[in-house]
Structure formats: structure tokens, C-alpha cells
Amino acid sequence: xxxxxxxxxxxxxxxxxxxxxxxxxxxxxxxxxxxxxxxxxxxxxxxxxxxxxxxxxxxxxxxxxxxxxxxxxxxxxxxxxxxxxxxxxxxxxxxxxxxxxxxxxxxxxxxxxxxxxxxxxxxxxxxxxxxxxxxxxxxxxxxxxxxxxxxxxxxxxxxxxxxxxxxxxxxxxxxxxxxxxxxxxxxxxxxxxxxxxxxxxxxxxxxxxxxxxxxxxxxxxxxxxxxxxxxxxxxxxxxxxxxxxxxxxxxxxxxxxxxxxxxxxxxxxxxxxxxxxxxxxxxxxxxxxxxxxxxxxxxxxxxxxxxxxxxxxxxxxxxxxxxxxxxxxxxxxxxxxxxxxxxxxxxxxxxxxxxxxxxxxxxxxxxxxxxxxxxxxxxxxxxxxxxxxxxxxxxxxxxxxxxxxxxxxxxxxxxxxxx
Amino acid sequence: xxxxxxxxxxxxxxxxxxxxxxxxxxxxxxxxxxxxxxxxxxxxxxxxxxxxxxxxxxxxxxxxxxxxxxxxxxxxxxxxxxxxxxxxxxxxxxxxxxxxxxxxxxxxxxxxxxxxxxxxxxxxxxxxxxxxxxxxxxxxxxxxxxxxxxxxxxxxxxxxxxxxxxxxxxxxxxxxxxxxxxxxxxxxxxxxxxxxxxxxxxxxxxxxxxxxxxxxxxxxxxxxxxxxxxxxxxxxxxxxxxxxxxxxxxxxxxxxxxxxxxxxxxxxxxxxxxxxxxxxxxxxxxxxxxxxxxxxxxxxxxxxxxxxxxxxx
Numbered sequence: 001x002x003x004x005x006x007x008x009x010x011x012x013x014x015x016x017x018x019x020x021x022x023x024x025x026x027x028x029x030x031x032x033x034x035x036x037x038x039x040x041x042x043x044x045x046x047x048x049x050x051x052x053x054x055x056x057x058x059x060x061x062x063x064x065x066x067x068x069x070x071x072x073x074x075x076x077x078x079x080x081x082x083x084x085x086x087x088x089x090x091x092x093x094x095x096x097x098x099x100x101x102x103x104x105x106x107x108x109x110x111x112x113x114x115x116x117x118x119x120x121x122x123x124x125x126x127x128x129x130x131x132x133x134x135x136x137x138x139x140x141x142x143x144x145x146x147x148x149x150x151x152x153x154x155x156x157x158x159x160x161x162x163x164x165x166x167x168x169x170x171x172x173x174x175x176x177x178x179x180x181x182x183x184x185x186x187x188x189x190x191x192x193x194x195x196x197x198x199x200x201x202x203x204x205x206x207x208x209x210x211x212x213x214x215x216x217x218x219x220x221x222x223x224x225x226x227x228x229x230x231x232x233x234x235x236x237x238x239x240x241x242x243x244x245x246x247x248x249x250x251x252x253x254x255x256x257x258x259x260x261x262x263x264x265x266x267x268x269x270x271x272x273x274x275x276x277x278x279x280x281x282x283x284x285x286x287x288x289x290x291x292x293x294x295x296x297x298x299x300x301x302x303x304x305x306x307x308x309x310x311x312x313x314x315x316x317x318x319x320x321x322x323x324x325x326x327x328x329x330x331x332x333x334x335x336x337x338x339x340x341x342x343x344x345x346x347x348x349x350x351x352x353x354x355x356x357x358x359x360x361x362x363x364x365x366x367x368x369x370x371x372x373x374x375x376x377x378x379x380x381x382x383x384x385x386x387x388x389x390x391x392x393x394x395x396x397x398x399x400x401x402x403x404x405x406x407x408x409x410x411x412x413x414x415x416x417x418x419x
Numbered sequence: 420x421x422x423x424x425x426x427x428x429x430x431x432x433x434x435x436x437x438x439x440x441x442x443x444x445x446x447x448x449x450x451x452x453x454x455x456x457x458x459x460x461x462x463x464x465x466x467x468x469x470x471x472x473x474x475x476x477x478x479x480x481x482x483x484x485x486x487x488x489x490x491x492x493x494x495x496x497x498x499x500x501x502x503x504x505x506x507x508x509x510x511x512x513x514x515x516x517x518x519x520x521x522x523x524x525x526x527x528x529x530x531x532x533x534x535x536x537x538x539x540x541x542x543x544x545x546x547x548x549x550x551x552x553x554x555x556x557x558x559x560x561x562x563x564x565x566x567x568x569x570x571x572x573x574x575x576x577x578x579x580x581x582x583x584x585x586x587x588x589x590x591x592x593x594x595x596x597x598x599x600x601x602x603x604x605x606x607x608x609x610x611x612x613x614x615x616x617x618x619x620x621x622x623x624x625x626x627x628x629x630x631x632x633x634x635x636x637x638x639x640x641x642x643x644x645x646x647x648x649x650x651x652x653x654x655x656x657x658x659x660x661x662x663x664x665x666x667x668x669x670x671x672x673x674x675x676x677x678x679x680x681x682x683x684x685x686x687x688x689x690x691x692x693x694x695x696x697x698x699x700x701x702x703x704x705x706x707x708x709x710x711x712x713x714x715x716x717x718x719x720x721x722x723x724x725x726x727x728x729x730x731x732x
Contacts, residue, residue: 079694086483086699103697107484200589201675253569253586309486383696386676393678396589 032065033312035319037093037304038081042071043274046335053331057322064315074197078382085109090309092316096139098301099204101130102379110138110305116317118325119340127339130374131303139303140324143336145269146299146368147208147288148360149178149193154281155264159184164265164286174290175212175238182248182264191256191263192248196272200252200396201389207375208267208298210235212291217376217388223418225410227388228403234292236395237402244398252396269300270365271335273355285360287368299372302336337365344369380416387412470710476703483697495704504680504688511595512684516663518599523659524652527607531614532644545615549608556605560672563601564588567673591681594674598682602669606662610655617651618644646729653728657720664713685709 041047047069054067070091072080078100084090096104104110114120114137127141153163161181167173182192198205207217213235216226226232242248250256250263258266261281266272267288276283288297304324306316322328329338333349343349346362356365378384391409394400441449452459480491499505530548534541551559566572567587574584587597625643634642645652667686670676676683676691683691686709693702 082483082697083694086481103484107482109484109486201677251569251586252589253567253571255565255568380696386691386695390677390679390683393589396678 032063033315034065034068035093035312035316036068036070036091037095038070038072038084038091039095040072040074040077040097040302041271042073043335045274047071049331049334053323053328054319057319061315061318064319067319085307085309090307092310092312093304093306093320095142096303096305098130098303098374099377099381099385101139101301101303102377103381104305105131105133105138106379109308111308111313111317112136112138113140113306113317113320116321118321122341123339124341124344124369126299126369126372127301130301130377131305139305140320141301141339142304142324142332143271143302144299144339144369145271145301145337146297146364146372147267147269148285148364148368149288150258150266150268150272150276151284151286152258152261152264152281153284155185155188155190155261156181159188159190159264161185163284164289165284168286173286175209178265178289179238179242179246179248182242183246185264186247191250191254192246193242193265193267194250194256194258194263196258196266196268200393202385203389203392204375204377204385205267206235206239207373208288209239209291211296211298211373212288212293213238214291214293218378218413218417222378225414225417227409227413228406231293233403233406236406240395240400240402243396270337270356274335276355285356285364287363295371297368297372299369299374301374337369339369378417384413384416387416473703473706473710476700477707479700479703481699483699491700495701498701499704499708504683507680508683508685508688511681512664515595515599515666515682515684516660518595519602519663519666520656520659522599523603523607523610523663524655526603527610527655528614528652530607530611531618532640534611535615535618545612548611551605552608554605556668557672559605560601560669563597564673567597567601588674589678591678594678594682598666598669598673601673602663602666605669610659613651613655614648617648621647649728653720653724657717660716660720661713664709664716685712 039046039050050069051067054069058064058067077095077097081091081094114135117123117137117140120137123137123141124144127144128137131137131139131141149164151164156163159181161184162170164173164178164181167177178193186192195205195208204217210216210232213231215229215232215235218224218226239249243251256263258268259272259275259279261279270285273285287295290296304320306313306320310316326340326342329340330343330348330351332338333343334354337349338344344366346358346366349361349365350356350358388409391412392405394408395402395405477495478490478492480489480494481487534545534548568574569586569589571587573587577584585593587593621644625647626639629639629643664684665686666684667690670682670684670687671690674682676687685705689702689705689709692698692705
């Protein structure tokens with residue numbers, strides 16, 4: 001190699017070496033250590049409450065520096081979180097959505113918490129099941145939020161229909177009656193029922209409907225596809241008819257916003273009540289309608305875990321213990337239904353819940369958590385969800401053969417279920 | 420004789436000793452290398468190093484959550500060959516790229532020819548067609564998402580003339596077409612400006628001479644315009660082909676690869692595998708495949724230039 005060539009190569013090598021040295025771990029940190037928790041909400045009221053609890057904690061823990069709550073948009077939450085982890089920028093604590101719970105809990109990425117959490121024995125078993133493995137708790141069931149139906153009672157009455165609450169009193173609050181109401185509202189030029197976050201893609205939200213038919217995405221052991229089971233075919237046929245024949249649900253490619261007042265019903269979790277603060281219409285929150293198999297409830301969950309990779313895992317665990325103790329759980333219950341039996345009462349929650357009354361809290365939240373099932377989740381959920389989404393797409397056409405499409409879903413996802 | 424030899428040797432040695440290491444050519448070379456070193460270092464750090472790392476990662480199985488990193492040799496490439504989705508993904512990618520390149524270049528050239536005329540309002544239309552290039556890609560795509568809905572603006576316009584438009588983003592063919600059109604309208608202005616500059620560089624006397632010889636408009640276009648602007652056609656086609664294989668944001672916003680897998684092009688599929696499904700090793704293998712396809716197509720176009728680029732023959 002000629003001299004300039006050697007020089008250039010040497011310069012490059014030296015620069016790369018210097019850069020590489022720059023990537024080494026920083027020297028041992030001195031002073032108060034900051035903590036970062038990734039969360040999916042960016043709601044101001046939620047963040048204000050978190051920051052107040054964090055500020056209170058820091059008063060008695062001077063060794064902990066700033067505690068940051070880092071919102072990541074819900075749509076790409078898990079993808080962004082795992083990319084942060086892969087990129088060496090993992091948070092100390094993270095909310096984990098229920099659909100990725102099996103992956104996080106099963107991977108060993110989280111710090112065991114059972115012995116650290118204050119009075120863990122009072123946690124409702126239905127709420128902790130998803131976050132446990134071999135008797136150990138890997139994430140605190142921070143939010144156990146049942147799905148209910150938000151109702152725009154103005155629109156329902158304007159369509160000349162009985163309200164869901166009236167139907168509940170008459171023992172007639174079921175999917176058939178709900179469909180009739182929404183059909184009548186749609187006939188008046190407004191939107192009928194919407195399932196929030198579904199948008200003809202996030203099909204796991206349909207569990208809020210098919211559970212009423214006793215349908216499941218896959219068997220309890222996770223090994224067998226159940227999309228083409230008779231219960232699921234019936235439930236999906238009901239949905240298909242509602243969308244394309246009755247027009248009681250907005251079709252694919254239609255933008256719908258319940259909170260703006262042009263939609264009669266929305267299936268959503270109770271935390272969405274915060275968006276109704278400035279509602280210009282009368283609204284109610286009722287439990288999910290009964291299906292052919294009777295009454296049921298579906299709960300959405302989020303856990304908070306401590307990442308093992310965090311260099312401050314010990315402090316993070318301590319903060320999580322404080323963040324979720326009984327006193328703070330009662331405060332957080334204003335937005336995030338607690339898994340602690342001692343605070344899971346309508347009276348306790350009514351003290352902090354700014355939007356919901358005692359009846360709504362009892363019927364939807366307290367009863368819902370006791371009898372609710374979680375949405376489908378499985379190891380490798382992201383790939384399963386995407387594969388099922390692609391296979392379900394042909395269903396969202398007026399002339400779809402429901403059974404054939406659901407057979408196709410099983411053909412696609414069965415290999416991913418391990419069979 | 421001996422004395423002369425000795426003198427010669429001394430003279431040669433003296434000359435050798437006196438010649439400095441830093442000769443003018445060497446000093447020039449050093450200055451040159453120093454001047455390009457920022458770019459060289461940048462390329463090494465941000466292009467060559469990541470490229471090498473992608474190849475390295477493609478030979479590993481990396482479980483982000485479990486923090487395991489295991490050498491698996493060619494397993495990810497074997498998986499790629501056996502992947503049942505690959506046929507659909509590569510077909511979708513080819514359809515998307517061909518559609519986009521043909522539509523983009525045809526429209527860009529047509530607009531450039533039209534706006535190269537001495538007509539009133541050409542400056543306004545040049546600005547109008549170029550302005551989408553300056554708009555944020557995601558904002559642009561979100562607006563189109565609303566326009567393409569069943570009851571959106573596009574179908575509203577079609578309704579005015581009595582046509583019932585389809586549900587653009589829900590049909591397999593219409594979804595692919597929609598993504599292509601959204602991308603073409605966004606970027607056609609850039610190619611249009613390049614073509615416009617090339618057209619204005621064509622000597623007018625060539626057209627005058629051809630006209631005197633009785634050449635019609637089409638003959639003048641085919642025999643003078645196209646050969647004269649062929650270097651720009653080569654440049655724009657390379658840029659557009661490479662760009663078409665890297666379209667991601669529009670698909671992520673508009674269709675997320677659906678309906679079915681109709682808009683799951685290779686770059687979106689590798690994003691799904693690497694980041695959504697956390698198969699980082701397999702995603703890296705798909706990246707290597709994408710790199711090879713882009714490199715092969717670019718090389719092919721570069722080789723073909725001698726045949727059809729006027730100044731290269």
C-alpha cells in the first residue's frame with residue numbers, strides 16, 4: 001500500500017477505535033439515579049397523577065433522581081419498546097400490554113416481584129393469571145380494565161329506541177336487542193356500534209363480542225385453532241350480518257369517533273370515560289350485552305414490569321412497590337381499575353372516579369373483573385395477530401363465505417400455534 | 420573509467436538522498452484524502468459498518484427479550500428460501516415497483532414536456548406539481564388515508580360524476596394501486612424538475628434542423644428529445660427503482676401490508692419480521708436480500724446505459 005493509502009487506513013482505524021472506545025459503558029454513576037418508565041398513555045390527567053406519586057416517593061428516597069414517564073403511542077407500543085431494548089435503550093420499568101404478556105413473562109426479561117409487592121396476597125387471581133409463571137409474579141397487574149358499552153343515549157332516544165339501561169332492567173340487554181338499536185340509529189344517518197381500536201385489523205378486540213357465543217381464538221392450552229369452531233362461525237356471522245346487511249356497524253374504511261357524538265355505541269374500556277369530560281351529549285356506560293351463552297365480561301390488562309437489563313433494577317423494583325401499594329392503588333383507581341381486593345369496590349372507586357357513578361362502577365368494573373376473561377394472548381402473539389389479520393381480511397366483504405374464511409384462518413395460524 | 424563510475428554513483432546517491440518524501444504528488448494526494456475524509460469516515464461509520472453488521476446479524480438468532488444471541492450459520496437464509504410468504508411478497512414488490520416506476524417516469528416526463536412550453540401559467544403549475552415533494556411524508560399519507568376512505572374525498576368526487584367508487588384501501592388491487600398513486604403524486608415533481616432541466620438543455624437548433632427536414636412532433640421527440648435527455652432518464656429511473664423498493668411509511672400508514680398480504684412489499688415484510696415479530700436475524704437476512712436486489716437492478720441499469728444512453732455510446 002502506498003503512503004497516502006496507509007495514512008488514510010490508519011486514520012480510519014484510529015477514528016473507529018476512538019469511536020468504539022466512546023461506546024464503552026459510562027463510569028459508575030454518582031448521585032441520585034434517574035428512573036424511566038415507558039407507558040402508553042399520554043393523557044394529561046394520568047401523567048399528572050403519576051408525577052405526583054413519583055414526587056412523593058422521591059421525598060423519602062433521595063438516592064432516586066428524576067422519575068420520567070415516557071409515553072409511547074399505543075398502536076406501536078410493544079414494537080417500540082422491544083426496539084428500545086434491542087438498541088440498548090431499555091427503560092427501567094415498562095407497561096406491558098396483555099397481548100405481549102406471554103412473551104415477556106416467558107422470556108425471563110422481567111424481575112420476579114412476588115416477594116416485593118406489598119400484600120400481594122390480596123391481588124385478584126383473575127388479574128394476576130396472565131403475569132405469573134411457576135408461581136412467581138413477573139409484572140404487577142396495574143390496570144385491569146373491563147370492556148363496557150358507552151352509549152350515546154341522545155342518539156338512541158332520537159331513533160325511537162329503548163335505552164340499554166331500560167333493556168337491562170327488563171332483562172333484555174343482549175346482542176340482538178343492541179343490534180336492533182344500532183340498526184335504527186344507522187337508518188337515521190348516524191353510526192351504529194363501533195368496537196374501539198378494532199378498525200378491521202386488531203381482531204382480538206372482537207373477543208368482546210364472540211365471548212358471548214362462547215367462542216375462543218384457540219384452545220385453552222394454546223395448541224389448537226378454534227376460529228372455525230361452530231361458536232366462532234355463529235359469532236362472526238352475526239358480526240358480518242350487522243356490518244353488511246343491517247349496517248348497524250360502520251363498515252371497513254369508515255372513520256368513526258364515538259366521542260364526537262355521531263355514533264350510538266362504542267365497546268371500550270372504562271379508561272375512555274376520560275374522553276367524555278366535555279361531551280355535548282348524554283351518555284351511559286353499561287356492561288357488554290349478553291350473548292347466546294348468557295352474560296359475560298372481557299377485561300383488558302396492562303402490567304408493569306421491571307426490566308432485568310436495567311442497571312437500576314433494584315431501585316426500579318422499590319419504586320414499583322411504592323407506586324402500586326394500597327394507598328396509591330386507590331388513587332390510581334380513578335383511571336386504572338385496581339387488582340387489589342381491598343380497593344376493588346364501587347364505593348372506594350367512586351371516591352376517585354371523576355366520570356363514573358356507583359352503578360356503572362359496580363356493574364361494569366367490579367362485577368366485570370370478578371367474572372371477566374382476558375383477550376386472546378399467546379407466545380409469539382405479534383406474528384399470530386398479523387397472520388390472522390391477513391387471513392381474516394376476506395371476511396370484511398359483503399359476499400364473504402364466513403365458514404370458508406375462518407377455515408382459512410385456522411390453516412394459516414395452526415402452524416404458529418405449534419400444531 | 421573507474422573514477423567516472425565513482426562520480427556517477429556519488430551523484431546518484433546524492434540525488435536519491437536529496438529527494439524529499441513529501442513530493443508534490445504525495446502532498447496533493449494527502450490534501451485530497453484529508454478533504455474527503457469526513458465523507459469517507461461518515462460512509463464507513465454509517466453505511467459500510469451497518470451493512471457489515473446486517474450481514475453479521477443475518478447469521479445469528481437474536482432473542483431480544485431473553486437476551487440471547489446465538490450463531491446459526493445459514494439457517495436464516497434457509498428459512499428465507501422455505502418461507503411460504505416469500506412468493507407473495509416478491510410478487511407484490513415487483514408489481515408495486517413496476518407500477519410505480521412506469522407511472523412516475525411517464526407522468527414526470529409528460530408534465531415536464533407540457534410545462535416546458537412557453538405558455539401562460541407554467542410557473543404556477545411547476546410549483547403546484549413540485550410542492551408535494553416538500554410536504555412531510557407521513558402528513559401527506561394521513562391526508563390521503565382520509566381521502567381514500569369509503570366515504571372519503573376521492574369517492575365524493577367520483578360521486579359528483581355519477582361513479583360509485585370502490586373501498587380503495589380494502590380491495591387487494593385497489594389498495595396496491597392507491598399506495599402507488601399516493602407515492603407517485605408525492606414524488607413526481609422531483610423527477611419532473613429533473614426532466615425539465617434536461618429538456619431545457621437540448622439545443623434548439625436540433626429541433627429547427629429536424630423541422631426543416633420535415634420531421635413531425637413524434638419523430639422530433641423520439642429522435643432528438645429522448646436521446647438528448649437519456650442520461651437524465653437513466654438517473655431518474657435508477658433513483659425511482661431504488662426508491663420504489665424502499666417505500667415503507669406509506670404502506671405502514673395506509674394499509675399495514677393488507678388487505679391480505681397484497682401490499683406487503685419486501686421492505687415492509689422485513690420490518691414486520693425484525694421489529695414486530697422480533698425475528699431480528701431473519702429480518703437481517705431479508706435486508707441482505709433487499710440489498711442484493713437493489714444492487715443487481717442498479718448494476719443492470721448501469722450496464723444497459725451503453726445501449727440506450729445517447730452520450731455513452
